[in-house]
Amino acid sequence: MxxxxxxxxxxxxxxxxxxxxxxxxxxxxxxxxxxxxxxxxxxxxxxxxxxxxxxxxxxxxxxxxxxxxxxxxxxxxxxxxxxxxxxxxxxxxxxxxxxxxxxxxxxxxxxxxxxxxxxxxxxxxxxxxxxxxxxxxxxxxxxxxxxxxxxxxxxxxxxxxxEISMKNVTGPITAHSSTGAINIDFSKVNQSSPISISSSVGEIDIAIPASTKADLEIKTNKTVYTNFDINIPTKEGLKNVSGRKRIVSTINNGGVQIKLRSSMGDIYLRKK
Structure with missing residues (x-):
């Protein structure tokens, strides 16, 4: 029974x-x-x-x-x-x-x-x-x-x-969070359209393949961490920084535009 x-x-x-x-x-x-x-x-x-x-x-x-x-x-x-x-x-x-x-x-x-x-x-x-x-x-x-x-x-x-998290994606991607963290792991980066990732307060953590061709624009009041070899343009021997920290550079001779912005969060750009 x-x-x-x-x-x-x-x-x-x-x-x-x-x-x-x-x-x-x-x-x-x-x-x-x-x-x-x-x-x-x-x-x-x-x-x-x-x-x-x-x-x-x-x-x-x-x-x-x-x-x-x-x-x-x-x-x-x-x-x-x-x-x-x-x-x-x-x-x-x-x-x-x-x-x-x-x-x-x-x-x-x-x-x-x-x-x-x-x-x-x-x-x-x-x-x-x-x-x-x-x-x-x-x-x-x-x-x-x-x-x-x-x-x-x-x-x-x-x-x-x-928070916003993504993995095994190619983009194009537009992502925004007011306070949450953003974590994105790209399998490859589509070169057809710009990528824009922003958070007002949260940190941003992005991983892209080492061979990715990109034009970078990174803005934050905190700190940027990366294992890419990024050259910051200079003018008359001075780093091109004014107001909010802004880094403009290229990786692998340039390609798709990647914008990373966080007012109060650290930004991590990782090479896979």
Whole structure:
């Protein structure tokens, strides 16, 4: 009897978990706008559609506790689901059209807008899987952070308090955070368009391949650290520094423009 009860709980929780993702077509879509006020994780996969999931940064122990809690509350979830049957959730930001997942997905021209309708108190992170060559605009609102991995497309990222991190990307990239740190690890640097990375308070840490050709412009009131051989232009024997610290130079005889700016944070430019 105990085995049967456990099996029923497992089946019920599996069905509930399966409701925690939503798939959407990308036909005719060239760019995806993602808007949420929680942690946003975007991963490039071998897919031709958008896959949207709940995502949590909880520890393994916390996840086990969450699973136990989910098992014990399964009847409660089913009761809630039954009460909502035939009804559509409406939020201050719009109407859910993702079968109860809590998002509004609309298309404007070749741009798909994915808007999280739930507040930060209702959701604790989202994960999206998308093709690696689709262009992205990601906005994590006032408190959310952004994590992006594996894209060979144009990326725009904007956060307030939360950090921005990217790895295995090529750019072009435009990223800004008001107070959060920005960490980006390039697999290679696309030479087609400028790269601009800025934070008002947070530090910036960028890693690029040693062979990258670039024109650099770095501004900060703090300190710049690098293992690239950067020559600072001089005028009449004096370093070209005025007001805020500003470094203008080239690496590997110049190439794509890379701007790094932080008013109050250190800047790290690493050679891979």
């Amino acid at each position: 105990k085995k049967i009860v456990l099996l029923l709980l497992f089946i019920g929780s599996t069905a509930f978990s399966q409701g925690k993702e939503h798939k959407h077509s990308l036909q005719g879509v060239k760019k995806v706008h993602i808007l949420s006020n929680t942690t946003i994780k975007v991963i490039a996969t071998n897919t031709n559609s958008l896959l949207l999931k709940n995502h949590s940064n909880h520890s393994d122990n916390q996840c086990e506790e969450d699973n136990d809690r989910e098992h014990s509350n399964n009847k409660h979830h089913q009761k809630k689901k039954d009460k909502r049957k035939g009804l559509t959730a409406i939020y201050p930001g719009g109407k859910d059209n993702t079968n109860g997942f809590g998002f509004s997905i609309t298309k404007e021209g070749s741009t798909l807008i994915v808007k999280d309708l739930k507040s930060r108190f209702q959701r604790h992170g989202i994960q999206l899987e998308l093709p690696k060559n689709i262009n992205l605009f990601v906005d994590s609102g006032n408190l959310g952070s952004i994590h992006i991995e594996g894209f060979s497309s144009e990326i725009e990222a904007d956060s307030n308090v939360g």
